[in-house]
Amino acid sequence: MTELTPSGFLLEPSPTWLPYFGNQRRFVPYVLELLQGLGARPSDTFYETNAGSHAISWHVNKLLGLTTFANDLGAYSYAIGSALSGFDRDSRTAALGAALIEEYGYLVPADAPTPNSETIAKWIRFLREESATNENRRRTNVLRGDLFELLPSWSGDFIYCDFAWPWKDGSFTEEYEVTGDTLSLHLGDETETQFRMASSRRILQDVLEYLDLARERFRFVILSNQSSNYPTPEVLEPHMRAAGHVPIISRRLSVPAEYVDDLGKDPVFTEYQYVFEGRAA
C-alpha cells in the first residue's frame, strides 16, 4: 500500500525503484500533479534533460501517457532507460549498476568485486516486470548526451530539468562523478564520458542557458532544484528574474529529510519547482 502526503509525496512503504543518487522517485506524484494542472494530454511530448533514474519520465509516460524523451550523460542511467523501454539486453547492465550501488553505496570503489548474483537477478526481474506493465512504453525514447549539445535540436510541449547541482556550500557532488565514471567502467561502457561537475559560478550560467534555449522550443519549461543544493532560492530567483525569466508557477514541497537524502545535515528537505511559459506556446 502506497502512502501519500496531501501534496503527493511518497512516504514509506513506497514502490521500489532502482537506487540512483539524487533520484526523485518519491516526488513523482508531485510532478504528475503539476503536469495535470498544466493541462498535459497523452498527445503531448515530455523531455527530460538529466533523467538519472528515469523515475520521472517513466511515470509521466506510464501514468499520463505522454511521449517521453529522456536524456542523461551516464551509462547507468542510459541502461535503466533502455531496459525499461524494452531493450532486454540492457537489463543486465542496469541491474549490475543497481546491485553495485546497493552493495557499496553511491561511492562505488573502482575495484569493487562483482555483486551478489541474487541482487543482480532481483533488479533484472524488477526491470522486466516494470517494462512489461507499461502499455505506453513504445512511446519512450532514451537518449544519451550532453544536454546543451542536444537541446538546440529539441522542441515539444514540456521540458523538465533537474541539474547535477553542486552542494549548498558550492562543493562538488562527487557521487555523480563516481556513478558516471567508475560505474561506467564496471558496466563495461565504451563511451568516453567525462563528467564535469558545474562549479557554483558555472551552474548559474547553465540555468540561464537552459532557460534561454528551452523557452524558445517548448510550451512549458520546468526547473527542479532542492534545498541541499547551490544555488539556494535566495540566489537563484533574483538571478533568473534579472535575466528576464519570471516563472508563472513557483512552488515548493518540504518533507522530513529522513525520507529523502537522510544526510543528517538538515531536518527538512525542500523540493523547489519553477514553471516558465515557453515562446513556443
Ligand SMILES: C[S@@+](CC[C@H](N)C(=O)[O-])C[C@H]1O[C@@H](n2cnc3c(N)ncnc32)[C@H](O)[C@@H]1O
Ligand atoms: C540530480 S540528477 C537527476 C536525477 C533525476 N531527476 C532522477 O529522478 O533520478 C542529475 C543527472 O544529471 C546527469 N548529468 C550530468 N551532467 C550532464 C550533462 N552535461 N548532460 C546530461 N546529463 C548530465 C547526471 O548523470 C545525473 O544523472
